[in-house]
Amino acid sequence: MSETQKFYAFNPSNNQKLEGEFSNTTKEALNDVVAQAVTAFDSYRKKDKNSIADFLEKIGEEILNLGDALLERCHLETALPMARLQGERGRTVGQLKLFADFVREGSWVDAKIETAQPERSPLPKSDIRQMLVPIGPVAVFGASNFPLAFSVAGGDTASALAAGCPVIFKGHPAHPGTSAMVATAFEKAIEKCGMPKGTFALVQGNTNEFGANLVQHSAIKAVGFTGSFAGGKALFDLANARPEPIPVFAEMGSTNPVFILPEILKQKGRVIAAGMAVSIAQGVGQFCTNPGLAFVEKSEATSVFSTTLAQKINETAAGTMLTAGISKNYNKNIENTLALENVSLLAKGQSSDLSNTAQATVFKVSMQTYTENAVLAEENFGPSQVLVEANTKAEVLEAARNLEGHLTATIHGTPADFENYKELFSILELKVGRILVNGFPTGVEVCHAMVHGGPYPSTTAPQTTSVGTLAIKRFVRPVCYQDYPSFLLPEALKDENPYSIWRLVDGVFTK
Incomplete structure (x- = not known):
């Protein structure tokens, strides 16, 4: 392996090289990772809501099981105080739990049912049903300033997994050791919950070329990013220049007047x-x-x-x-x-x-x-x-x-x-x-009502948020099912409402 393929973490407080050697994921290895995500999507997107919710909670449990070793490594790589990192770990686990509860309740799929009216004149009306479905494998880029809460297990990853999308996470090169440790929590949760291999993968790299390869891969269907305007805009432009353009949900900074x-x-x-x-x-x-x-x-x-x-x-x-x-x-x-x-x-x-x-x-x-x-x-x-x-x-x-x-x-x-x-x-x-x-903007509550987004150039997608449960809507699209056989319908759209979720039936919200 050449030196250009290797990179290291440094302690910003003294510029000392930290233990551990990391390597840039090769293009061939990236192709394999994405292929596994595509295969995983076929089964992961069909998992029932309780299975996905349990999986999200298990990820949080496994992060806590990493103990203080995770915080100590993170402190060395970022110079952030231990007390701050303890709070950030709590926030990370908390937002996984928030999405688990949100998925378990289930109404987020926005199920809508218009029942058939075969006797309607002058034309009969078909049975028409609609819900949100996952968009496909998602690439997520980690942020420098929140090595836990906006990183491997951060809000972008949590919301994409909650939506039913496999995640390929590009670790931030400033804290690769922290990223690798958190990735082990995903590996254990995948195994314990019986999720398909490829539901989550960490890839590492410290070059712009590597990030470009990930965004331009034809099987990636959306991108989540938190970072600089230059970085976010570059990814946005690459995604829109693809033969199949894809959405980039980039949060790119703000002066917050x-x-x-x-x-x-x-x-x-x-x-x-x-x-x-x-x-x-x-x-x-x-x-x-x-x-x-x-x-x-x-x-x-x-x-x-x-x-x-x-x-x-x-x-x-x-x-x-x-x-x-x-x-x-x-x-x-x-x-x-x-x-x-x-x-x-x-x-x-x-x-x-x-x-x-x-x-x-x-x-x-x-x-x-x-x-x-x-x-x-x-x-x-x-x-x-x-x-x-x-x-x-x-x-x-x-x-x-x-x-x-x-x-x-x-x-x-x-x-x-x-x-x-x-x-x-x-x-x-x-x-x-x-x-x-009459407050101050620092401090973003993780809750259903939060909006952490804004018009361009603060983000590339002003209709969305990177914090709060509305974030799940970034990684789904609506599908309409017309005159479908009942047994083929998704659970959320069946007449008996087996999930017991809120649905809009002939214009009236009901369970």
Whole structure:
């Protein structure tokens, strides 16, 4: 094996090579993996809902059975604190359980039945039934910033398996050891639950060519991705250039604008500033919901807010970023922003002698400077924010109208503010997937109602989410069954409703 086929994990806190040698999956091996997934799909898609639910729960159990060894390896590969990783493991297992419960209940298939009316005049009506069915083998790309919850057993994998689709998971090259350990949990769950070989497979690689080969494979029917805009857009373009284009559900980042309205700025400016500083620096800013952009109207209250925010940021300790590359890009973007005309450095956190660290940084600009420099609205993945001072309400609303798509937007205000800025809520509904009121965007609850998505360029598929049970709809398509023999119908569409799920029968929801 040549050196170019090998790669290694490194501890970002000291750049030390970690134990374990990993190899790029060859094109021939990838073909074999995909072929197994195709074969597995024939039987996995026909598994009953309880079997799939049990399988998802078993995966979670086997992840817990890996014990602290998993967390310790993950800590070495990411420099994330053990407490954070314990919470992330809980979230990972929890979302598997959420999908298991969702599948076990079963109504997500959206069964619709229109009974026949053979005596209808002037034309008889056929018996017409519809439900969602799995789309086929799915390729999923792991994220750098959530090595468990958005990785091998993350939401993309859980939702695809819940839908009845085999998953081929491309591990993130920054934490291959963690990925390999979690993959063993899948192997054990597949064996214990009697699932077909090929229902899940981990493939490893650290080249763009390898990722392209996976997306362009003719048997792959959809792609899930969390990462940079450049990476997500490249996969999207490759998928659409195929002879058979396929959907790419890419979550590609966001600056998550925050709007702090005048009255609440007067009443709670210091409190909001303190909370903002925590949100900016949380996880060394390496969340896709980091509040990287904020808007305020210039006033005496703005000065108090800015002073408090600066104080809190200046006191913030530097943190180790996930990889050397992420750290390098972050610090380069900070330098580039400082080099822009009329950009003020409001605050910068404490420095560190450790490797690959980032200092929390806040810039302050006028609305005119912000408008003249499109780069200020772009994400810098890390603990930074651009604070924009507007002169009028009209400027704030115009800035909102000119926003590109984001994952979240936040509005801080009093009831009087909300009445005065009603238009802002209507504008932001068209710009983001989640609107928060008097809170902070970091922290994404895994639940049925969550939307973790948004209009382009935050994602390639604004009608979907990567968190919450709606994510299952990404990996299915509707099929209509007309005048079918009863014994050939899927269980969810049979007259006796053996699954006891909610169905729309002749326009009425019923069990």
